[in-house]
Amino acid sequence: MSDTPIERVAKATPPTVARRIRGLSDRTIAWLFVAPTIFLLLAINIFPLIWTVNLSFTNFRANRPNKEVEYVGLQNYERILTDGDIWLTMQATAHFLFWTLFFQVLIGFTLAWLINRKFRGNDLWTTIIVLPMMLSPAVVGNFWTFLYQPQIGLFNYVVEFFTGIPASSFQMIGDVALAPWSIVIVDTWMWTPFVMLICLAGLRSIPDYIYEAAAIDRASKWRQFWTITIPMVLPFLMLAVLFRGIENFKMFDLVVQLTGGGPGSVTELTSINLKREAFEKWRTGYASAYAIILFVTVFGLASIYVKALNKVKER
């Protein structure tokens, strides 16, 4: 790295200014270095957040610039919390969250445990398994609609191959009962490697001598697994659940491309619902209140969870 950004700036800096920079105290440098980042975050994150809070008390609509904006107090919040349709989207989100986390933890941990058997070539296969998680969810999700087509889609065909259920007899994304599972399957396919990688790190962090000591005490393999492996990996697993939980609560791109919230509204997750309110119905004030409620929910749940995580870590 001969030409780092910093060096380029330094080269371009006139000598007098450069001399001044050199003479700066640590304290000034610290502020100088942190300030641009903080400024950017204030401008593009905090200021908009405050603006959103303000909007959430109004009946403002971004597509009606000529209409007078009125403050309506807590009316937006009241409407959201008493709206039955929004509770349905919350249920859809909860279903999605629970089952994706369940499968990802189950499969991810199993895979990590298997890979930790250190068979030959495990590095190569790990890298292959990891690939889906790095790809663009929108692009991949869009292609999955093709894989899910009855008859011509690969997914239905593979199901037919293994189970004998005819490929044209069911449709994953069009069927009210199957659609919620179709999004769980794709998300699990994409993100199991994430949980796997973190569990693998956890497994590898357990020193051999603990197992050796247990073996000397004649603890069975089963017992070793439950008294050593699981407790030692738990903090890692919880961290993985935290990350996946936050990400899937925010889930938008993958599901929008897969089902668009349909059929009916059975896969309409909160982010998709919010997008409809904010950018299709253009009820900006209402959607702002909705956004604040979501933010408080994630933030609150995450804070409680982090406290629990820290307790587990301390043990």
Add this chain to the structure above:
Amino acid sequence: MKTKGLLAATTVVAMSGFAVTGAQAEDLTLCWAAWDPANALVELSKEYEAKSGNTMHFEFVPWPNFADRMLNELNSGGKLCDLLIGDSQWIGGGAENGHYVRLNDFFDAEGISMDDFAPATVYAYSTWPKGTPNYYALPAMGDANGWFYRRDWFENPEIMAAYKEATGQDLREPETQKELLQIAQFFQGREIDGQTRYGAAIFTERGSEGITMGATGALYTFGFKYENTPGSYDMAGAVNSPEAVEGLEFYKEFYKTATPPGYTDSYMEQGLDAFKSGQVAMAMNWFAFFPGLYADPDTGGDKIGFFPNPGQNVEASTLGGQGISVVSYSDHKEAALDYIKWFAQPEVQAKWWALGGYSCHNSVLNDPGFKDSQPFAADFLSAMGHVQDFWQEPAYAELLLAMQKRLHDYVVADQGTAQEALDLLIEDWTETFEDEGKL
């Protein structure tokens, strides 16, 4: 960036009166949906480019994303489009929120008269408030939802005999909605040439406007109305009248008993695919696609026939189509108006029809040869005679989203009854109109 600055400078010069309108070569961008007629418009516009020296660029967005992206563009005050061929329902928002330029002065100055265009199209595509002489668009593309069928199957003696045996009637172009369903049910699951065929492809799409555009085809003919008295927003008894409920139940029965499996989220493209791949005997779709369907080497020509939406209690067709508007945020408004002036000429309109666009100009439609110019031309005229459109209110998107949800929940996702769906729809719409201060 450089060219942009240069263009801005050009506009300033043009506006300050140094240059004559249209004399300066400019880059114009026209936005529309990506479909067959758009390709015809590209072809047509080559003539304009040669004549004016302006360069035309096109931004065509696929239908499922069209409304979303273009309304977003307008609401963000974007300068991407100078000219926009926007859907008929956008006119209210386009006018009230200042997205579209009001064209009255321009029409007067250039001698363009709205009397030269078919009244139904002027009403639907150009005016806001509805029916007043305030024009925000020039009717560009007339359109309605119609039907087409496999003429080769309908005229196959074996199939005709089987139909007669099954129903006691002759197989023909249906004249009522119920006859349409009967024919579709007859073809559903039938083996023809060694393959299983299905009744008809209908609109069931959830994401944009599909299921609403499809279901209203049935609803209007059964007697569904938006209001008891136009302009009063009194929807109870109109939206959920017994006839409307029957119409919606009819559409669900159609979906459940006479459409190919897996068409749970199908709109224009899927319907065309189903027909072209020989899966279905009939399909609904916009007249805009008919020239392309007729030209199709596999299922076009003498294998295809067309008919307008059959009536039931009343005659009605769902309106499609668009007017062409000038976007008020554009830096090239003068040139954009120049394009509209060119487009409005009778000769250009005649060529537009010849290339596959549906002209709304009287000189084209009233031409004695028009009805025979294409096998679907007469059907188009009869459909346009009794078209009905969705709400064109500024809050149209919100109204449409509610209807999409309620219809899809009932028809495809099997939730509740038709009565409940329409009652809920009135609740949603009432809420919207209350927010708007109209109720």
Add this chain to the structure above:
Amino acid sequence: MSGYSITEPSLRQKWVAGTLVVAYALITILPLIWILTTGFKSPTDAISYPPKVIFEPSLEGYVNLFTTRTRVSPEALAALPPPATWYEEIVRNRDMVIAGPSRYGERFLNSIIIGFGSTFLSIFLGTLAAYAFSRFKVPLKDDLLFFILSTRMMPPIAVAIPIFLMFRTLGLSDTHLGMILLYTAVNISLAVWLLKGFIDEIPREYEEAALIDGYTRFQAFRKVVLPQAATGIASTAIFCLIFAWNEYAFAVLLTSGTAQTAPPFIPTIIGVGGQDWPAVAAGATLFLLPVMIFTILLRKHLLRGITFGAVRK
């Protein structure tokens, strides 16, 4: 095998584990292989039943990806001069002619400009901030660090509401600059957290030695810390790049024509009548391939990147 070990799994165990993992890997990679192969299928092969595994390769998907085409009548087609290029020939075989290039190239270029622009900015600002957080006593350090992280908890759609209004007011809607600033703001939390971890790992003694040798703090940062952190900076940069590359929600809401990136564009690729799956697959292949290569290059730092540096190993 040298001697018996309690912790070393037996050969049989390894064999079973290996088989299961390989089986999972093969299933998991199948959709990706399907994207790759569909790109080389003809439209008919792509939608054949049952799905075709062996097929005659065709470049039609790639030709359709980069061109727009119009259908012409057989008479008009016959009147045209013979096709000059191989791709024109492919199009002609479908009774169509090439009307011009498609928008894919532009969208791909937008992805590159916005991806690299925002990555450069995030790394530049992030390195400075991370160094300060790592080496100096910054007041409210932990709070600031948590604040930086918490900006990632908002659903993008929620953030997009005020950003949309702000960009509209400032004229940043659908501009490259607007998207670069936005992605920088999103990425900077990742950059600061990751880079702080990398810089923490560089022993302070190196800098202290340099300071004693008469270097100023700034010189020490430039000449000692930066070269040491080079690998960390590079892998952080790749993570930022991948995020910006894959991002969809902001792109679909805040761009339309000028600055639209590839992810919102690829799903809207349609052919003449019906979704053109080979073209979509071709577009997806070209778009996903760089990320796959980066992932393989990055595999050692992967865990660190995806957990904001929380898990290091």
